[in-house]
Amino acid sequence: MADDGETRERDVVEAYIQEHALETSLNDVINQVVADRPEDPFLVLSALLYAKATAKRGIFHVQVKEIFDGLGLPGVLVRLHTGKGVFEAASSSDVAGIVDRPELFDAFAPTVPLDKQRFGGQGYRLRAQRAEQLLVDALVNVEPTDQAAIDSSLLVLEPEIGRNVCIAASVAACKAGAKFAEIPLHEYVAQLHEMPMESVCLPMPLFSVLNGGRFGANKLFVRDIFMTPTSATSFADALQLGVEITRAVRQQLELRGVGYHNAGQLGGFAPPFQSPAEAVEVLRAALEETRSRVESTSPSVSLLDPASVSPLRVEFGLDVAASDFCVLAADAPPGDDDETKSTQSYNVDKWFPGSSGQIKSSEEMVEMVRTLVKELGATAVVDPFSASDLKSFATLLSLEHDTEAQDAAGGEASAEASLVQSVGSDPNCRLQVVARDAFELNGADVLHEERACNTVLLQLHQFPSVTRALKAVAEARGLGLAVMLGAAAGHPPCDSAFLAAFTTGAGIGQVMFGGLLAADSADRYNHLLLASEEEASPGFVSTAFRR
Incomplete structure (x- = not known):
């Protein structure tokens, strides 16, 4: 004693x-x-x-x-x-x-x-x-x-x-x-943002699952494939489902042999895939295994809200980060025709050692991205083109939201489109076309004028101050753009609590804080989890995450 x-x-x-x-x-x-x-x-x-x-x-x-x-x-x-x-x-x-x-x-x-x-x-x-x-x-x-x-x-x-x-x-x-x-930090941020307390919220997490591009030693030209457990009714359930699916992905990768469950720098796995098709196959298998397990497990055992898993709904997304492999005209290999050189070009084999390169024009890149979106059933795509290729951004946004053209196509296309009537409870959104590098280069006004995207992904390091960051959130929303908050790979963990508070206080509905294999990413999600367990915690956005 x-x-x-x-x-x-x-x-x-x-x-x-x-x-x-x-x-x-x-x-x-x-x-x-x-x-x-x-x-x-x-x-x-x-x-x-x-x-x-x-x-x-x-x-x-x-x-x-x-x-x-x-x-x-x-x-x-x-x-x-x-x-x-x-x-x-x-x-x-x-x-x-x-x-x-x-x-x-x-x-x-x-x-x-x-x-x-x-x-x-x-x-x-x-x-x-x-x-x-x-x-x-x-x-x-x-x-x-x-x-x-x-x-x-x-x-x-x-x-x-x-x-x-x-x-x-x-x-x-x-x-x-x-x-x-x-006062609590998230309330202080809300005051700075002039955000009514009833509008603050806990966000929907977008978990990194498979890393490619410059963050993975494989032939995936996309930087990241991420997932969103959209059926979750609380942040705690969303995080638990993220962990369960990550574990199922690991099990699927281990079946493929040594090296397939290596971790990437974004907190996802970085397997030596030779094509995006392998990634799609693994994710589908992992999702089916998770769905079967959580839907058949008693809530008293899983501790999940039955509404979070009955049925389980998970949406996938692509972070293409196309500016990383955009080819400048002076760098284009000999033999390219004038038409290709007059537009943006992309070397989708840039990250594959020993490759002589596989150059795609802007038009070809639009089709590649649309094909990947369809195969994966993706509902979000980040930086599908270089920051200066706003024409391709606008083309993708228009094609994916041209409902008359989709209905005219009939058959399979119409059936698939009907599966996702809207994203984030936004009846006007079937695919989140997200600008990160394009936002940093062009600003929200230009993106809006060019009809280049319907969502922006902000990261605090893009701004010189908290005031400027909050101003950018307000400007994007004022233009009808949904806002996501991201974090730089490897960001020191001393700011995890602040990122959680900034997200909540600014009323941001989606966060891309990395995957659960990275300690810094997990720390950010843990701060949101602890915030969700406070007695007077803000409400969870649930399916209405486009804010």
């Missing part, structure tokens, strides 16, 4: 120290005294502590550090020291930040080739030192609850410190702001 009492007392003491940031504050003033080395250190120490006690309890110190993300590549971490604790956020390597270049810091040094530079010129240590000083000057004594002012300052600094530092600082400030406002 004495041990239990000591443990409780220790927990209370640790919580008190953390709540008032005692350790951080004392370390800060001691470090400052040591750095200045005054004649009477205790007098200066007391003065610094008095100043800290009587000053505004806002941001009093900023740190910027180089870290490494889940892909083993350099990223940055920003820490804001405040009167209510230390708040930190990170950005991965997949951002448009400024990298270390020796010649930027020493104009007299000879130019150093990239292959001789630290991390191939992708490090942030030197820039972090400069960014830290600039952020100290800009943010110290600012109240964390003034998100707009903080983000405005960051926008001014962006050309000098880089987008990666800006978004990390903005996210850290948002976390601090919620603490100072003494």
